[in-house]
Amino acid sequence: MASTDKALRLFEDSYGTGTARKLLSVHAPGRSEIAGNHTDHEGGHVIAGALDVAIDGVAAANGTASTVRVASEGHGSFEIDLSSTAPVEAEKVSTAALVRGMADALTKAGKRVSGFDVAFTSTVPSGGGLSSSAAMEAALGRAMEALWEGDVAPVSPIGLAKMSQRTENEWFGKPCGLMDQASVCLGGLAHMGFADAENPTAEKLALDFEDFGYSLCLVDVGCDHAPFTADYAAVPVEMQQVATEFGKKRLCEVDEAAFDEALPALREKLGDRACLRAVHYYYEDDLVERRWAALRAGDIDSFLALTRASGASSAMYLQNVSTAGAFQPAMYALGLAERILCGKGAVRIHGGGFGGSIQAFVPTxxxxxxxGRMNGWLGDGSARKYQICEEGACATWL
Structure with a gap:
């Protein structure tokens, strides 16, 4: 409620209080990838959890045909005309691109564009690997769904996630799988499978890591993903180059035994790194299934051991922790975390990698x-404890 009150104050400061309008509250959480590093875009499995940080907003119709005004705390405001919802090259990597992309998705689902005003506040660290863009997409989607007319069925969490992923890929300009958006839209702790891209599976589990004596901590490494966009984009490209050699689109479609048999030829044609990234996919996908089984059984020791194995695979085989050269913010943060924990709990790269954040399961x-020590090394606010939040992206009339 405090977050809604803050967004309401920003809405009133931005658009005034003189006209009585029906107000809509929207909410979308950040997310943590618990297991499944770069497996989603290859049709594999992941475990993800919605977090107790979120984008919250207040919105209302403004009486125009297609003008949307957006105010964001700390990021100023802008206005966008949705008479066209086609991608605009100059809007890439901007909130305006997210507005236009989600508008396109909702109109294709049967909604009719109309103008509205919205004010957003956020507790999701921007660029910290907690999927602030996915949260913004979902919040916008739920706002448009509620504010716009059109006799269509409610959009399911997975349906909204697919709209959001398309927006991120084609309008925002960032290649990504479906994990971030699915976690944000579903809420809670969920095991997801993406072999059927049109109909991903999802199973939720009510679990609090602190019941087992560990806290989920995330550490902002002090560098967002932007400097590493090309490195990030190369990961799915190289994995899918391997799949293409078998006449397939994603690694989930390639038989492991056939992959093993073809490795010498694959190495000759595609090089070592592409092969290693495919090795990581098969290894990590199996680790996801074993970690989910451990969580369901309440076996935290096995979960932590498998999480450490996942972190090693990401660093050695997937190679999304650092690039060549002296600038290695994620690896530096991992080294510091290991220095404190000394083998207790588990640490690993989190999400896309290179920049963003690392994840640690820390004894309570x-x-x-x-x-305290991580903040001393990396700056105040870099490290904090998070909890899984059951509520996914939603909208409620005030």
Whole structure:
């Protein structure tokens, strides 16, 4: 409620209080990838959790045909005309692109564009690997769904996630799988499978890591993903180059035994890194299934051991922790975290990698020490404890 009140104050400061309008509250959480590093875009499995940080907004119709005005705390405001919802090259990597892309998706679903005003506040760290863009997409989608007319069925969480992913890929200009958006839209802790891209599977589990003596901590490494966009984009490209050699689109469609048999030829044609990234996919996808089984059984020790194995695979085989050269913010943060934990709990790269954040499962009696030392090295606010939040992207009339 405090977040809604803050967004309401920004709405009133931005658009005034003189006209009585029906107000809509929208909410979309950030997310943490719990397991499945770069497996989603290859049709594999992931575990993800919605977090207790979110984008919250207040919106209302403004009486125009297609003008949308957006105010964001700390990021100023802008206005966009949705008489056309086609991608605009100059809007790439901007919130305006997200507005236009989600508008295109909702109109294709049967909604009719009309103008509205919206004010957003956020507790999701921007560029910290917690999917602030996916949260913004979902919040916009739920706002448009509620504000716009059109006799269409409610959009399901997975349906909204697919709209959001398309927006991120084609309008925003960032290649990504469906995990971020699905987690944000579903809420809670969920195991997801993407072998059927049109109909991904999802199973939720009510679980609090602190019941097992560990806290989920994320550490902002002090560098967002932007400098590493090309490195990030190369990961799915190289994995899919391997799949293409078998006449397939994604690695989930390639038989592991056939992959093993073809490795010498694949190495000759595609090089070592593409082969290693495919090795990571098969290894990590299996680790996801084993970690989910461990969580369902309440076996936290097995979960942590498998999480450490996942972190090693990402660093050695997927190679999304650091690039060549002296600038290695994620690897630096991992090294510092390991220095504090000394083998306790688990640490790994989080999400896309290279920049963003790292993840740590920290014994609860060490959280204060862990956060204090990491913040001392990386800056105040870099490290904090998070909890899984059950509520996914939603909209409610005030």
């Amino acid at each position: 009696d060490m959280v204060e020490t862990f956060a």
